[in-house]
Amino acid sequence: MKIAVIGTGYVGLVTGVALSEIGHQVTCIDIDPNKVAELNQGIPTIYEPGLGEMMLRNQSAHRLFFTDQHEKGLDGAEVIYIAVGTPQRADGSANLQYVEQAARDIANNIRKSVIVVIKSTVPVGTNLHIKKIMNANTRPGIQVRIASNPEFLREGSAIHDTFRGDRIIIGAEDRETADVLEEINAPFGIPVLKTDLSSSEMIKYASNAFLATKISFINEIANLCEKLGADVEEVSRGMGLDHRIGMSFLRAGIGYGGSCFPKDTNALVQLAGNHHHEFNLLKSVIEVNNHQQRVLVEKMVARFGSLKGKRVAVLGLAFKPNTDDLRESPALVIIPKLVELGAEVITYDPIAANQGPRWINAPAAYTKNIAKALKDADCAVIVTDWPDIKRMEPETFAYFMKTPIVFDGRNCYSIAAVRKARIEYYSVGRPDVVPEVIR
Numbered sequence: 001m002k003i004a005v006i007g008t009g010y011v012g013l014v015t016g017v018a019l020s021e022i023g024h025q026v027t028c029i030d031i032d033p034n035k036v037a038e039l040n041q042g043i044p045t046i047y048e049p050g051l052g053e054m055m056l057r058n059q060s061a062h063r064l065f066f067t068d069q070h071e072k073g074l075d076g077a078e079v080i081y082i083a084v085g086t087p088q089r090a091d092g093s094a095n096l097q098y099v100e101q102a103a104r105d106i107a108n109n110i111r112k113s114v115i116v117v118i119k120s121t122v123p124v125g126t127n128l129h130i131k132k133i134m135n136a137n138t139r140p141g142i143q144v145r146i147a148s149n150p151e152f153l154r155e156g157s158a159i160h161d162t163f164r165g166d167r168i169i170i171g172a173e174d175r176e177t178a179d180v181l182e183e184i185n186a187p188f189g190i191p192v193l194k195t196d197l198s199s200s201e202m203i204k205y206a207s208n209a210f211l212a213t214k215i216s217f218i219n220e221i222a223n224l225c226e227k228l229g230a231d232v233e234e235v236s237r238g239m240g241l242d243h244r245i246g247m248s249f250l251r252a253g254i255g256y257g258g259s260c261f262p263k264d265t266n267a268l269v270q271l272a273g274n275h276h277h278e279f280n281l282l283k284s285v286i287e288v289n290n291h292q293q294r295v296l297v298e299k300m301v302a303r304f305g306s307l308k309g310k311r312v313a314v315l316g317l318a319f320k321p322n323t324d325d326l327r328e329s330p331a332l333v334i335i336p337k338l339v340e341l342g343a344e345v346i347t348y349d350p351i352a353a354n355q356g357p358r359w360i361n362a363p364a365a366y367t368k369n370i371a372k373a374l375k376d377a378d379c380a381v382i383v384t385d386w387p388d389i390k391r392m393e394p395e396t397f398a399y400f401m402k403t404p405i406v407f408d409g410r411n412c413y414s415i416a417a418v419r420k421a422r423i424e425y426y427s428v429g430r431p432d433v434v435p436e437v438i439r
């Protein structure tokens with residue numbers, strides 16, 4: 001099948017590469033000529049394990065192309081995916097300007113009837129709105145059929161999720177369109193649920209909102225565990241053994257971040273509000289998360305009184321491991337707050353350190369060397385559970401730091417290992433560890 005993908009962000013690039021890997025002829029289009037130039041040189045524009053090799057393989061096999069010209073990229077396409085951003089507006093709602101522009105770009109350039117598939121996360125009703133825009137702008141006689149095919153990949157495991165995902169959702173306006181999409185996706189061998197357009201759009205928001213709810217729930221339990229002397233890791237394990245609950249998304253920490261959960265939960269609250277429905281549960285989920293991103297700083301202030309002049313090593317900038325994405329990372333909240341309180345901040349991230357100055361709105365130093373970050377620090381804060389941070393012996397903190405006081409937002413180490421290392425350790429939902437000598 002000849003396919004065009006509009007947008008080469010995370011979703012567009014992974015979609016284009018994956019569709020070419022299963023044998024389709026794919027052209028990805030982006031308005032950013034710099035991105036397209038890099039992609040044409042075989043350089044992936046996002047950090048995603050396994051993506052680069054797959055991209056190169058399909059470029060070499062002449063199944064995958066990149067262009068910044070809609071006319072060229074859309075020429076002859078039978079199916080066109082829209083995978084542009086839907087960022088958050090100031091009021092929390094989804095900004096559809098890029099999807100609308102992509103629709104106009106398609107309508108102005110196609111010369112034959114096509115199926116347009118919306119992969120971007122869009123509020124219920126958007127697919128029909130987009131179809132109207134295209135119908136108003138296409139040449140006479142050209143028919144556009146529309147389908148919703150939301151994306152469920154996670155950053156850092158996008159290839160795994162695309163080839164081994166739990167389900168593919170296809171919402172379409174008619175059965176024939178749904179069948180074409182099912183056929184395109186058949187080589188993935190993933191169960192397909194075919195549904196109507198509105199339900200498909202809602203499945204995406206409901207899934208993200210539910211996962212965010214699980215995280216805020218366990219974070220509230222963690223905060224309560226701290227007050228009651230329980231250990232949230234034990235509690236999660238004990239809860240998760242019940243198959244009705246499940247183990248996943250019950251890791252307590254410093255709250256969810258990233259390009260999706262914060263914006264999609266806000267958009268769903270807004271969408272509900274527009275239809276005179278107060279989504280109180282989801283509002284609380286968001287509120288709990290906003291507070292959770294600040295709990296480590298609260299613990300630091302409680303421990304030190306003042307942070308003025310303290311040298312703080314922040315370990316991890318990315319919102320999760322295996323990505324260089326800082327969108328809505330708790331680091332964006334924690335670092336400016338530490339600076340505001342007078343701390344001197346040095347940050348470490350193995351991949352995202354280069355992104356720091358672009359995203360962090362406060363003076364801080366950046367390094368890819370963990371020892372350099374820890375050297376002579378008064379305390380350390382763990383923001384991202386990168387494997388190299390988790391693998392580190394807790395004794396390392398005592399070796400490099402002025403005072404080995406660690407605030408761990410990701411519960412990277414067992415309490416037993418920390419006790420053995422004789423460091424002062426504050427994590428989330430677990431007992432504090434304060435060795436006698438330090439006390």
Ligand SMILES: NC(=O)c1ccc[n+]([C@@H]2O[C@H](COP(=O)([O-])OP(=O)(O)OC[C@H]3O[C@@H](n4cnc5c(N)ncnc54)[C@H](O)[C@@H]3O)[C@@H](O)[C@H]2O)c1
Nearest residue numbers: 007008009010011029030031032084085086102120121151
């Ligand atoms: N990032 C994720 O992990 C993820 C996962 C699932 C779903 N989603 C959803 O997928 C959508 C895309 O997310 P993303 O993170 O890939 O977005 P992004 O903002 O990183 O990338 C969008 C790309 O589209 C390009 N673009 C914008 N308008 C264009 C146009 N008219 N023609 C051609 N190119 C155009 C931009 O230049 C940019 O490169 C969003 O709706 C998001 O919510 C994202």
Ligand SMILES: O=c1ccn([C@@H]2O[C@H](COP(=O)(O)OP(=O)(O)O[C@H]3O[C@H](CO)[C@@H](O)[C@H](O)[C@H]3O)[C@@H](O)[C@H]2O)c(=O)[nH]1
Nearest residue numbers: 151152153154155249250251253255256257258260319320
């Ligand atoms: O038990 C957990 C699981 C996750 N997180 C945090 O939640 C955020 C999101 O993590 P994750 O879901 O792994 O990453 P994303 O790449 O944002 O993926 C989510 O958002 C995407 C965009 O919509 C969806 O496609 C995915 O299905 C959905 O998991 C990160 O800050 C994690 O640290 C926790 O705090 N505890």
